[in-house]
Amino acid sequence: MTSNSRPEHLARTLRGEPVTLLEAISEALFEEMERDPSVFLMGEDIAVYGGAFKVTRGFLDHFGAERVIDTPISEAGFTGAAAGAAHMGLRPVVEMQFMDFISPAYDVITNYLATSRYRGSGSVPVVVRGPVGGGNRGGPFHSQNVEMAFFHTPGLKIVYPATAYDAKGLMKSAIRDDDPVIFEEHKSLYRAPHLREVLPAEDYTVPLGKARCAREGTQVTIVTYGAMVHTSLEAAAALEKDDGVAVEVLDLRTLLPLDDEAVAGSVKKTGRLLIVHEDTRTGGIAGEIAMRVNEQAFEWLDAPILRVTAIDSPVPYAGGLEDYFLPRVSDIVTACRYLVEY
Amino acid sequence: MAGRDDAVDLYRALALHRAAATRLKSLRDQGRVPAAIRCGRGYEAVSTGAARALRAASDGSGDAVAPTPDNAGAFFVFGGTPLQFFRQHLACGSAPGRGREPGMCPIDVERGLVGPAALPGTMVEVMAGVTLAFRLRGEDRVGLVFSGEDETSTSAWHEGTNFAAARRCPLIVVVQAGTETSTGVHTRARGFAQKAAGYGVASASVDGGDVLAVHRAVEEAAARARSGQGATLVEARGCPVSRRALRAAGADRERHPYEHPPDPAARFRVRLIEERIARASDLDEVERRARAAVRSACEQALGESPPADEYALGGVYDGDPGTPPWYRLEPPERGLALASTT
Numbered sequence: 001m002t003s004n005s006r007p008e009h010l011a012r013t014l015r016g017e018p019v020t021l022l023e024a025i026s027e028a029l030f031e032e033m034e035r036d037p038s039v040f041l042m043g044e045d046i047a048v049y050g051g052a053f054k055v056t057r058g059f060l061d062h063f064g065a066e067r068v069i070d071t072p073i074s075e076a077g078f079t080g081a082a083a084g085a086a087h088m089g090l091r092p093v094v095e096m097q098f099m100d101f102i103s104p105a106y107d108v109i110t111n112y113l114a115t116s117r118y119r120g121s122g123s124v125p126v127v128v129r130g131p132v133g134g135g136n137r138g139g140p141f142h143s144q145n146v147e148m149a150f151f152h153t154p155g156l157k158i159v160y161p162a163t164a165y166d167a168k169g170l171m172k173s174a175i176r177d178d179d180p181v182i183f184e185e186h187k188s189l190y191r192a193p194h195l196r197e198v199l200p201a202e203d204y205t206v207p208l209g210k211a212r213c214a215r216e217g218t219q220v221t222i223v224t225y226g227a228m229v230h231t232s233l234e235a236a237a238a239l240e241k242d243d244g245v246a247v248e249v250l251d252l253r254t255l256l257p258l259d260d261e262a263v264a265g266s267v268k269k270t271g272r273l274l275i276v277h278e279d280t281r282t283g284g285i286a287g288e289i290a291m292r293v294n295e296q297a298f299e300w301l302d303a304p305i306l307r308v309t310a311i312d313s314p315v316p317y318a319g320g321l322e323d324y325f326l327p328r329v330s331d332i333v334t335a336c337r338y339l340v341e342y
Numbered sequence: 343m344a345g346r347d348d349a350v351d352l353y354r355a356l357a358l359h360r361a362a363a364t365r366l367k368s369l370r371d372q373g374r375v376p377a378a379i380r381c382g383r384g385y386e387a388v389s390t391g392a393a394r395a396l397r398a399a400s401d402g403s404g405d406a407v408a409p410t411p412d413n414a415g416a417f418f419v420f421g422g423t424p425l426q427f428f429r430q431h432l433a434c435g436s437a438p439g440r441g442r443e444p445g446m447c448p449i450d451v452e453r454g455l456v457g458p459a460a461l462p463g464t465m466v467e468v469m470a471g472v473t474l475a476f477r478l479r480g481e482d483r484v485g486l487v488f489s490g491e492d493e494t495s496t497s498a499w500h501e502g503t504n505f506a507a508a509r510r511c512p513l514i515v516v517v518q519a520g521t522e523t524s525t526g527v528h529t530r531a532r533g534f535a536q537k538a539a540g541y542g543v544a545s546a547s548v549d550g551g552d553v554l555a556v557h558r559a560v561e562e563a564a565a566r567a568r569s570g571q572g573a574t575l576v577e578a579r580g581c582p583v584s585r586r587a588l589r590a591a592g593a594d595r596e597r598h599p600y601e602h603p604p605d606p607a608a609r610f611r612v613r614l615i616e617e618r619i620a621r622a623s624d625l626d627e628v629e630r631r632a633r634a635a636v637r638s639a640c641e642q643a644l645g646e647s648p649p650a651d652e653y654a655l656g657g658v659y660d661g662d663p664g665t666p667p668w669y670r671l672e673p674p675e676r677g678l679a680l681a682s683t684t
């Protein structure tokens with residue numbers, strides 16, 4: 001593959017230039033479609049318009065309308081169609097314009113896609129991807145994190161990257177995986193300048209189900225993912241500077257399957273665990289992680305397991321309300337200090 | 343239309359819609375409301391013509407209407423005020439939604455206003471239920487739901503329409519259709535009115551930019567509904583083409599150059615003058631008053647305070663003001679009791 005064969009904006013890595021998280025996802029999709037003709041895309045406004053966030057800009061011209069398919073507003077319809085195409089040997093990647101809109105497809109994802117292999121109907125390699133998360137004044141219907149609506153469904157995998165490198169490598173793994181994958185992309189990270197990085201020019205993947213140590217520490221473990229990785233890293237830096245506390249930050253990267261070994265290993269090292277997620281509190285992944293640590297590393301704990309999360313409400317529209325709704329650096333600092341002093 | 347006064351009243355409603363939509367667009371251009379917000383310019387005729395054909399009341403005895411964000415005129419006809427409109431969009435603490443939700447309004451049962459939801463098609467289902475309640479209670483009331491042409495692709499739109507048809511609900515479903523080109527993006531049918539036969543309901547197809555034609559069609563549909571003949575599908579052609587359709591039609595733009603439909607407000611004005619129903623100076627005064635009312639309301643809303651941050655906590659459950667997370671309290675609560683706090 002040469003840089004001449006692809007649109008200019010999708011050749012940054014080939015030119016050795018840094019890319020944003022959004023561009024990393026675009027590159028992953030593009031390269032997978034080049035590598036494997038069975039990969040194709042469906043979604044609302046993804047072809048002519050290039051997607052609401054422009055993830056697939058330029059794809060239509062390069063791959064044609066048979067592989068970059070604009071759909072009506074019909075999340076249930078095109079996700080179900082993706083299942084059928086997957087049965088026939090294709091590898092569809094469907095875009096939810098906002099992941100909030102995945103709800104009409106809940107039936108086909110949980111009752112059909114997720115159960116297909118178990119029911120003996122074979123694998124359905126479908127990736128359902130789209131933007132999630134708050135902080136953009138989108139209000140209740142354009143800001144949600146959807147992971148826990150699907151976390152309880154055996155048969156699904158859930159991926160939620162925090163860096164450009166991981167986004168590209170995880171997307172490739174998701175597309176190559178033979179099980180259905182829900183791939184969440186935080187809007188605030190899409191074009192965040194500080195996340196721009198130079199990626200390897202050669203093909204690489206990041207394995208699903210493996211966490212990443214984003215910062216090493218010895219006194220408190222923060223387990224987190226998505227945009228909260230960066231909020232947690234900011235808090236960890238502040239704690240080291242102001243309190244001399246060494247915080248380890250573990251980026252889950254994949255929520256399902258969870259990397260139990262990495263979580264328990266870090267907790268056994270630090271003895272204190274704080275779980276941070278942007279998703280709302282009740283029924284959030286913190287509860288599941290706390291239970292697993294209780295089962296696997298209880299004797300190593302020196303303090304109760306705590307969590308910092310969004311509050312239990314819909315995502316509000318007004319700026320002040322949304323800022324209050326979301327977890328803050330100061331929340332994480334407060335919780336870590338509590339753990340250290342316990 | 344019964345006479346001159348009715349016609350001028352209708353123009354008054356239409357002018358208020360236009361003034362509010364124009365001011366909202368300015369706020370959007372100034373970055374004071376989110377860029378994605380819909381202003382409703384070009385929907386004046388369908389909004390006011392349809393709503394004025396119903397019975398608005400403020401004591402819970404009138405008809406019900408579910409406007410989309412494009413249908414400010416219907417909101418005003420049913421008793422919503424410009425001040426409420428701008429408070430809601432500007433996320434004021436005094437807004438009906440208290441800054442928690444963007445868009446036009448939450449539900450006002452007394453006035454028969456049923457607030458829009460973001461997920462396309464959902465309000466057709468909801469209004470099927472609203473009108474089912476009317477029928478079950480033997481009330482002489484009807485409901486009307488506006489939907490964009492793109493919404494007709496959703497499961498929710500189909501299921502809601504079919505439910506209303508099957509249960510003979512007194513519901514009027516107005517599809518705000520664009521041009522022939524845009525219609526082709528959403529359906530292979532020649533028009534949305536054709537779909538009515540499949541549901542077994544009556545239909546009408548009218549020029550959505552002709553306020554009197556819309557009024558007449560909805561008046562007839564309401565009469566059918568009140569006489570127990572069930573739902574009607576009204577296709578209002580020539581509404582502004584949805585952004586989605588514009589995008590999807592982009593590849594064919596040379597073959598199908600998009601032309602904005604004629605300005606419905608100007609059309610009605612010309613007609614009123616040409617048919618000697620009103621003088622230009624009278625209509626100028628109507629427009630001036632509408633702009634003044636909108637300007638005053640907008641200025642007041644801009645001067646009002648946002649909701650208190652803690653307001654994000656409440657309103658999730660009846661009577662529950664919500665509890666701040668422990669790490670937001672000063673000083674943070676300590677000890678084993680922590681486990682019982684949010």
